[in-house]
Amino acid sequence: GESVGLHLPTLSVQEGDNSIINCAYSNSASDYFIWYKQESGKGPQFIIDIRSNMDKRQGQRVTVLLNKTVKHLSLQIAATQPGDSAVYFCAENPIYGQNFVFGPGTRLSVLP
Amino acid sequence: DGGITQSPKYLFRKEGQNVTLSCEQNLNHDAMYWYRQDPGQGLRLIYYSQIVNDFQKGDIAEGYSVSREKKESFPLTVTSAQKNPTAFYLCASNGAKETQYFGPGTRLLVL
Numbered sequence: 001g002e003s004v005g006l007h008l009p010t011l012s013v014q015e016g017d018n019s020i021i022n023c024a025y026s027n028s029a030s031d032y033f034i035w036y037k038q039e040s041g042k043g044p045q046f047i048i049d050i051r052s053n054m055d056k057r058q059g060q061r062v063t064v065l066l067n068k069t070v071k072h073l074s075l076q077i078a079a080t081q082p083g084d085s086a087v088y089f090c091a092e093n094p095i096y097g098q099n100f101v102f103g104p105g106t107r108l109s110v111l112p
Numbered sequence: 113d114g115g116i117t118q119s120p121k122y123l124f125r126k127e128g129q130n131v132t133l134s135c136e137q138n139l140n141h142d143a144m145y146w147y148r149q150d151p152g153q154g155l156r157l158i159y160y161s162q163i164v165n166d167f168q169k170g171d172i173a174e175g176y177s178v179s180r181e182k183k184e185s186f187p188l189t190v191t192s193a194q195k196n197p198t199a200f201y202l203c204a205s206n207g208a209k210e211t212q213y214f215g216p217g218t219r220l221l222v223l
Contacts, residue, residue: 008152032210043118043202043214089154093210099145099170100212102154 008087010107019077021106023090028071030092030101035064035075038087038105047075047088077108085110115139116215118203123220125190125197133188133218135203142207144186148172149200149217158201161186190220198222 013019025033031052036044050057050064050073057064063076073090089105116137125131137144143162147155157170161180175194180186186205190197203215 034211036214041217041219043116043216046211046213049211091212099157099160102147104152104154 008107012109019080021075021088023073023103025092027094030094032093034091082110118215128192130191135186137205141205145204146188147202
């Protein structure tokens, strides 16, 4: 497999449990955030996004929480499945029209 | 992959050689980007283009060049001046809604 994410923090969860992946962002002016999933050797896949005027957004099995006070973003995955195993990273967009800043990511490992 | 294609999947470069990575999108997006991904690091921006015939340097543009002659295409050339080219290269695009979508990537290796 590819060596992307070789030295990333790893979160190991049992299949069926819930997963929580965290991200600290850098710019208090950031107003748009995205979570991506990246499987080994593939390009990042959009999961869910949230704007700064929201605290929470839900998708299918995923929830993103935004805490602007401490500049913290989290991704919750319900009933984690083996297919969820991947590297997850967040992206922040400081101001509309500016370029995204990407976190290094967290590797999620789902145990049988 | 959201309508973004990259080729080739693997590319081998000899010392002193320039190589070009292809990126094509059929999403009608105005903005296109090139990122470099190294193990344990976040994506780093190489070049971006907000509109045809215009592009800007990103954070690590040295040793790279791009062109944007068509809306659909944004090729990246890794020149011989890039001394550490081994990495995973990702192309992305976004439209008016800001969300960036990525291609499948090209792994560049040095012989």
